[in-house]
Amino acid sequence: MNKKLIIFTSLISLSIFIAGCGSKQAVQPTSNTISTQTNTKPQSKPQTKPQTKPQTKPQELKPTNNNTVTTPKSTDTTKPSVAKGTTTTKSTPSSTIVKPSQASTINYSDISAKTKAYIMSNQGSQTEAEKIIWNTTLLNRVDMKSLYNRYLSNGGTKNNITDFAKYITKYAPIQSDWKKIFEKALYSEYGKKVVRYKFISGDIYQAYIISNGKEVPYVGVSLRTGRFHG
Incomplete structure (x- = not known):
């Protein structure tokens, strides 16, 4: 009876030992994995500074042999050329006033x-x-x-x-009292009185007198000069 108990106890101890060894082997990889994950850090990218372009100094303008300065990319400021052989004449109105x-x-x-x-x-x-x-x-x-x-x-x-x-x-301008002057001259020369006038053309009028009780044309007279003739 004691022998069986000892054997049974030995078997149990052996099984516990074997189980303990198996559990150690199973746990070991897990700890390694954790440590590996813990020790690995994400790689940080190196910070790159923006490259600065070197500043270029403007080119100095050098005078040429004929003392003229050349400029790069000069704008065209040339005036339009006038065709030779053409002359411009100003027309002046003719004056009607005596100098x-x-x-x-x-x-x-x-x-x-x-x-x-x-x-x-x-x-x-x-x-x-x-x-x-x-x-x-x-x-x-x-x-x-x-x-x-x-x-x-x-x-x-x-x-x-x-x-x-x-x-x-x-x-010459026609004078306002031409009738008075003409009638005075007509009466002085022929003794006739004018009763009415009739326009002929321009400055010429026909003067009418009374003859034999009737109104008849007698002379033509120029209002401008006072000249009259029958």
């Missing part, structure tokens, strides 16, 4: 006297229709200086009395 230097050399009194003398003269070999005839009162009122300046400004010839006499006969 002061010209006016200062004009003897207006002499021009006025010569013009009046020519009109009141026989006027050479011209016919009655071609002659320039003025009423003396109207002629003496004409502003010869103003008209002579206009005459020259419009291309008239200096000291051409005949041409200037024709000019004032055509362009």
Whole structure:
């Protein structure tokens, strides 16, 4: 009985020993694994500093032989070229005013006297229709200086009395009392009184008188010069 107990106890001790050895062998790899995981650290990437580009100094401009400085990438500032052979002329309007230097050399009194003398003269070999005839009162009122300046400004010839006499006969202003002066001259020469006027053309009017109890045309008269004829 004791022998069996001893054998049984030995078997149990042996089994416990074997079990203990097996558990040690099983636990050992686990501790190694843990230690391995604990000791391993993630590899950190080395920090890289941004590369700085070397600063380049601007190139110094060197003068060339002809003392001109060349610049890299110069902008084109050249002015457009003007075609040779073309000329620009400014047009100036022709003046209708007598220049002061010209006016200062004009003897207006002499021009006025010569013009009046020519009109009141026989006027050479011209016919009655071609002659320039003025009423003396109207002629003496004409502003010869103003008209002579206009005459020259419009291309008239200096000291051409005949041409200037024709000019004032055509362009002299009509005087406001021409009727009174004409009717006085008509009555003085023919003893007739004007009863009415009829427009003909330009500055010419037809003057009517009473003859044998009827109104009849008698003479034509120029409002400008006072000249009349039947």
